[in-house]
Amino acid sequence: MTKLNLIATAPMGLEAIVARELKELGYTDTVTENGRVNFKGDLHDIARANLWLRTAGRVLVNMGRFNATTFDELFEGVKALNWDEWIPADAEFPVNGRSHKSQLTSVPAVQGIVKKAIVEKLKEKHGTEWFPEEGPRYVIEVILLNDEALLTLDTSGSGLHKRGYRIAATEAPLRETMASAIVQLSRWKADRPLYDPFCGSGTILIEAAMIGLNIAPGLNRSFDAEQWGIIPEEAWDKARDEAYDSVKDDVQLQISGSDIDPHAIEIAQQAVRRAGLGKEIKLSVAPVSKIKPQGDYGVIITNPPYGERLGDEKEAELAMRQLGKVSLYYPNWSYFIFSPSADVEHYMGKVADKKRKLYNGRIQCNLHSFFGPLPPRNMS
Numbered sequence: 001m002t003k004l005n006l007i008a009t010a011p012m013g014l015e016a017i018v019a020r021e022l023k024e025l026g027y028t029d030t031v032t033e034n035g036r037v038n039f040k041g042d043l044h045d046i047a048r049a050n051l052w053l054r055t056a057g058r059v060l061v062n063m064g065r066f067n068a069t070t071f072d073e074l075f076e077g078v079k080a081l082n083w084d085e086w087i088p089a090d091a092e093f094p095v096n097g098r099s100h101k102s103q104l105t106s107v108p109a110v111q112g113i114v115k116k117a118i119v120e121k122l123k124e125k126h127g128t129e130w131f132p133e134e135g136p137r138y139v140i141e142v143i144l145l146n147d148e149a150l151l152t153l154d155t156s157g158s159g160l161h162k163r164g165y166r167i168a169a170t171e172a173p174l175r176e177t178m179a180s181a182i183v184q185l186s187r188w189k190a191d192r193p194l195y196d197p198f199c200g201s202g203t204i205l206i207e208a209a210m211i212g213l214n215i216a217p218g219l220n221r222s223f224d225a226e227q228w229g230i231i232p233e234e235a236w237d238k239a240r241d242e243a244y245d246s247v248k249d250d251v252q253l254q255i256s257g258s259d260i261d262p263h264a265i266e267i268a269q270q271a272v273r274r275a276g277l278g279k280e281i282k283l284s285v286a287p288v289s290k291i292k293p294q295g296d297y298g299v300i301i302t303n304p305p306y307g308e309r310l311g312d313e314k315e316a317e318l319a320m321r322q323l324g325k326v327s328l329y330y331p332n333w334s335y336f337i338f339s340p341s342a343d344v345e346h347y348m349g350k351v352a353d354k355k356r357k358l359y360n361g362r363i364q365c366n367l368h369s370f371f372g373p374l375p376p377r378n379m380s
Contacts (some may be wrong), residue, residue: 001041005062006055007152012036013358014181020055025052026147037061043231046155047239049161050225051218054180054211057159060141060152063085068149073112078142078150078249079115082093084125086153088228090135093118094140114142114151136227157224164221165275166231168267169201174311175302178360180207182219185356185367186301186336190251192375193298197288197323199257202268204301209277212253216243220275256282260319289322293330297375301336303360320347327370334372340365 002285010018012035019030019037025048037056039296041049049059064081068074082355087093095118096110104110106259118140123129139154161177183204187196190212196204210217226236259265262285274283304323305316320339324347327335340363345351354369 002125003042004045006039006041006045006081007062008037008039008049008056008062009058009060009176010037010056011177011359013175013356014055017181018053019185021055022049025049031352036060044238044305046225046231047223047235049244050156050160050223051216051239053058053160054207055177056155056182057177058209059160059163060156062298063140063151063153065148065150067147068144071104071109074110074113074149075117076329078114078151079121079284080296081121081151083118083121084266086228087118087138088135088229089122089126089128092133092135093138093140095138095140097142097144099144100146102147104144104147110142110144113379114140116173119139125341127201128275132330136229136330137224137226138228147317155223155225155228157222160218160363163217163275165206165271166203167274168270172203173205174360176203176207176217178338178358179303180211181205181358182301182303182336182338182367183208183211184206186299186369187334187371187374188299190248190253193254193284193293193295194255194256195298195300196302197291197300197326198284198304198319199259199261199268200264201255202271202283204303205255205257205268205281205283206271206275206277207302209255209280210246210275211257213251213280214248216246219243222329239361245304248317250297253280254298255280256293258284258286258288260285260287288315288319288326289323291326293333296332297372298333299336300330300333301338305340306341316341317343317347320344324348332372335368335370337370338365339368 008018015032017031022030023037027039029040047202066077095111095115097107099105099107141152161175163176192207263281265285268283352368353371356367358365
């Protein structure tokens with residue numbers, strides 16, 4: 001099979017990080033658009049990308065793009081694509097749709113036309129009028145934007161943020177993909193201490209440990225495309241073998257975190273154990289005013305509580321003020337604070353060296369970066 005057009009979807013604001021991850025995996029031919037990064041690959045690369053991408057939402061196969069201003073154009077355009085090479089006669093193939101700034105505005109009607117066109121294509125291939133849809137799952141999406149239709153197949157199934165280590169979560173948890181992005185945007189390296197004083201269910205700590213040990217984030221989960229006949233089982237075996245071989249088991253991490261809520265720490269401990277990181281991550285119950293991060297030239301990366309998220313603005317404000325006071329005792333540490341609050345710099349008592357706009361779900365936040373000194377060369 002020739003090279004496929006693949007898409008790594010990206011939460012708003014994370015496209016550049018997803019593109020960088022793809023390049024680090026060896027996919028140099030990337031094109032970034034709003035909400036996605038396009039790249040080329042083969043069937044083996046579907047497995048690799050699903051296993052390794054830390055900040056992407058899903059890995060999609062780009063089945064085709066064409067202009068469609070009428071339902072006839074949409075039907076003919078969809079029917080012309082090579083669905084018959086991918087979808088077997090017993091497949092379940094639901095169609096999801098979105099339409100923006102396009103003449104075809106009725107999403108249910110668009111979905112119906114796409115489904116009908118694919119059925120017609122599969123009838124020709126399989127010589128049957130009836131498709132039971134009881135087999136492997138092939139989720140199709142049609143996106144209409146400015147009268148252009150993009151048709152994709154979702155290879156991931158559940159979103160890539162579902163790593164498999166989190167069964168319970170604290171109120172308003174940070175998505176795993178966003179936590180990983182924040183860690184990647186910080187200066188943290190595996191030889192520096194890392195501390196999260198508002199660790200909640202432990203997501204930032206776990207994602208950092210997985211980065212530090214080079215653990216592929218998708219290693220302990222399954223993907224829809226594993227059931228697809230077109231992708232050989234050997235592709236998944238090879239990708240997983242590569243991932244296991246890439247784990248760095250000689251790295252000594254100094255990762256710890258705390259939270260004032262004992263229940264949150266219980267949930268975090270469960271997640272840490274499920275991620276197989278019980279030896280690498282130390283957790284404790286403590287208010288931020290009592291934390292004692294160990295080591296020099298460390299990094300605090302945190303998503304503190306805030307009123308909009310947890311409902312108590314005074315408590316959240318007090319916690320941030322306490323973090324500002326604590327930072328005075330650790331002048332050679334760096335601080336990365338992900339928050340929608342406009343007062344983070346006020347609470348920290350200094351201007352951030354850098355601010356980056358990101359979205360936690362639909363809430364606009366900033367990653368405030370307060371850079372401490374870098375470790376001396378002989379330490380790093």
